[in-house]
Amino acid sequence: MRLRIDDPADPRLDDVRDLNRSDAADRRLVIAEGPLVVGRLLESRFPVRCIVGFGPKLDALEAEGVPEDIPRYEVSRETLAAVAGFDMHRGLLAVADRAPETPLAEILATARTVVVLEGVGDHENIGAMFRNAAGMGVDAVLFGNGCGDPLYRRVVRVSMGHVLRLPYAHLEGTYTTWQRSLQQLSDAGFHLVSLTPDPAAEHLADALEGREKVALLVGAEGPGLTEHAMRATDVRARIPMAPGTDSLNLATCAAIAFYERDRSTRSLG
Amino acid sequence: MRLRIDDPADPRLDDVRDLNRSDAADRRLVIAEGPLVVGRLLESRFPVRCIVGFGPKLDALEAEGVPEDIPRYEVSRETLAAVAGFDMHRGLLAVADRAPETPLAEILATARTVVVLEGVGDHENIGAMFRNAAGMGVDAVLFGNGCGDPLYRRVVRVSMGHVLRLPYAHLEGTYTTWQRSLQQLSDAGFHLVSLTPDPAAEHLADALEGREKVALLVGAEGPGLTEHAMRATDVRARIPMAPGTDSLNLATCAAIAFYERDRSTRSLG
Known part of the structure; x- marks a missing residue:
């Protein structure tokens, strides 16, 4: 009509x-x-x-x-x-x-790579995250506490519509309790990796090597992941940065991690 | 005062x-x-x-x-x-x-990693390129034909001021002749790598492995590098993408290449 x-x-x-x-x-x-x-x-x-x-x-x-x-x-x-x-x-x-999001159990049943966001309120970053995740073969985006609305108009636009295609789900809980939901990922066989600028963390490549299922945790630009969230993960991983520079944009960091994840699975066959 | x-x-x-x-x-x-x-x-x-x-x-x-x-x-x-x-x-x-840019010969005398842009007019992308290059240890940014002004206000802002610190230079020539300047990079011992979404290109990791000096060529989002430019390089390299998705943002692609470059030099010692 x-x-x-x-x-x-x-x-x-x-x-x-x-x-x-x-x-x-x-x-x-x-x-x-x-x-x-x-x-x-x-x-x-x-x-x-x-x-x-x-x-x-x-x-x-x-x-x-x-x-x-x-x-x-x-x-x-x-x-x-x-x-x-x-x-x-x-x-x-x-x-x-709007339509209901994909049930977490359904995502975990088949996914091999997921990204988990904590405290990411910036809609441009959420949109870019979906675009990069879709482009690099990540299976789903999971939201921890304090994130922006994935169906906000700006997210849809910046994601180039990938937020409409890629499964996502929200993990339940408050600022200090949502991290317990990560146990479901561990139970499903996921290796939980926190991304952090901490120079004492492992190199990203070492943290991802040989892992069949991986969940990459990313926090907001500036504050990063909470200590609560990092403690709930198996390993802290860093992208090496030149001295005296700023951290990279959040979605760019994640894109590098997605690339390394894809690269590390090449040898798994 | x-x-x-x-x-x-x-x-x-x-x-x-x-x-x-x-x-x-x-x-x-x-x-x-x-x-x-x-x-x-x-x-x-x-x-x-x-x-x-x-x-x-x-x-x-x-x-x-x-x-x-x-x-x-x-x-x-x-x-x-x-x-x-x-x-x-x-x-x-x-x-x-404004102050004169760094002479190309001076850059090439000490640099080990440079990025070369062609046809990148978007100031936000140029700014993000400088931010990522500085953050990931790239030594200089070189401009081929058709790029925007690196000292434009928006570039300075998006680069977080790194355009004021990181050396850059313009390669001389027109749309079809600037690529000859790349010979100076080859003469200085640089391995020239074109970034392209072409699935027939080599995996980025293979293209960079074991190279002492690398120049990464990046074209504008959409058209990409000209065939002229790619022919003047030693190898065409791709970042693997999931089927049915869009290419990544230009500065994001470059950041992934910078990461891989840093990663591949870890074993060179």
Whole structure:
């Protein structure tokens, strides 16, 4: 069903209204922006509510196939800007309802590599984490205490839609208790590795060598992992840094660890 | 010399005027923002013209020592916002004149690892490249054709000031001729390695193994290196990616290559 809408006040456009102000997070929606990410939302487990875009963008999307029961609203650039609250030059948005995350047991049953985040509130870092994890063959992202919302609009965009594809789950507990959930990972055969800038830690390559299943723990830029979390892991691993420099960006550190993990499994066959 | 200035029209504040509009690039200045980067500018080879900031920020800087001949202008938050054109909550800026880049021959005389960029116009990527290069022990950044200005304000900021410390140089030539300059690197004993997503390329670890001096070539996100550039190198290297995913961010790719380079030199002793 495709309809042209020219009135910015039309209630059928409410799902994409004032996106910058409320970020739609309060409305518990998932927003995909641009053709690539909209395509990934359509292929995902999230039930799509509507698609809003410029005529040519909708034409291109429909040429690749869109389920007929999803409403598609054709709007002008001016109308979309008036509704969304900013100029959306990519001209294509899709909105979905949230869906339950993947059960932890299901993830642990098949995963060989997972990353566990603690206290990572920055949405750009969470998005980059999903992009890097997907690109480097990590099987799932697990959230410890104090992390940002993985379905926040900015995360979806920065992840290039990979947050819609890659399984993730939240570990239960508070600031000082969530670490107990890591026991489930140990029970499932995972070797738990904390990433830390501590020069006394093992070289990353040594920490990962010969391990069949690995969980990489990463803390926020600045504070890093809590001592509570590191104590719950098997080993502390560092990426060597030049003297007098700053630590790397969080998602970059993780990407290096994902690379080393993939590299170390080459010899496992 | 410290002076309080309350008139936003005062010509002594011209160096920090309308920073967003002109980005000061037209004026051939170097702008450092925030205490960390200002400190790095003061330690750099760039001649500092003035420092502008809130009283407490200047107090803290002066406590660490500032050459007496550098003018320091104390301003209110309102004055600084009116002059710079945006609210500068970190409250400390320093401005320097540009200085000549490091001669290529001087870099090649001592460097063991360099990165060479081609067609990288994105200032955020250039800044992240410097941050990662400094952090992972890369000795210099070399610019092939078509790259952005390494002294652009955003580069200085994203690099966390490392662009002010790490040597860099531009290789001469046009789009199709700059690659000849790579011969100078070969003559100096560098093994030239192109980074590419091409699945037919060698694994990065194999491409770097056992090499005493390495130059890593990186192209822009999207188009990547030109065929011209890749032909001028000794080997094409890839970072393994999961099927159906996107390539990694440029600076992230480079960080992984820097890590592997450091890792491969561990056994060289």
